[in-house]
Amino acid sequence: MNxxxxxxxxxxxxxxxxxxxxxxxxxxxxxxxxxxFLKNEYQARAIxxxxxxxxxxxxxxxxGHSIKICHDDYGNSIHSLAEESADLVRRIGLDLEKRxxxx
Numbered sequence: 001m002n003x004x005x006x007x008x009x010x011x012x013x014x015x016x017x018x019x020x021x022x023x024x025x026x027x028x029x030x031x032x033x034x035x036x037f038l039k040n041e042y043q044a045r046a047i048x049x050x051x052x053x054x055x056x057x058x059x060x061x062x063x064g065h066s067i068k069i070c071h072d073d074y075g076n077s078i079h080s081l082a083e084e085s086a087d088l089v090r091r092i093g094l095d096l097e098k099r100x101x102x103x
Contacts, residue, residue: 008020026075031076047059
């Protein structure tokens, strides 16, 4: 990984929505690793999955909140779907940032 690139980037959209880009866990296989992390650490369960030839978009549930994880041309990311899930996505982003700090 590029030494100048952050392993995790947390983006506050300003309307109560939070996005977390995870460049340290890239690629199609990285999406699987990201979901497995969320499943093991946050008891995530997939509630809607779309797997295309070059992109994946899953809605998952954690702690009663629906959030989205994506893989596309830009990499892997996590998104709050409503203001109510923003704190959860922010917390996951900070957790990943700490765990991936040495990547």
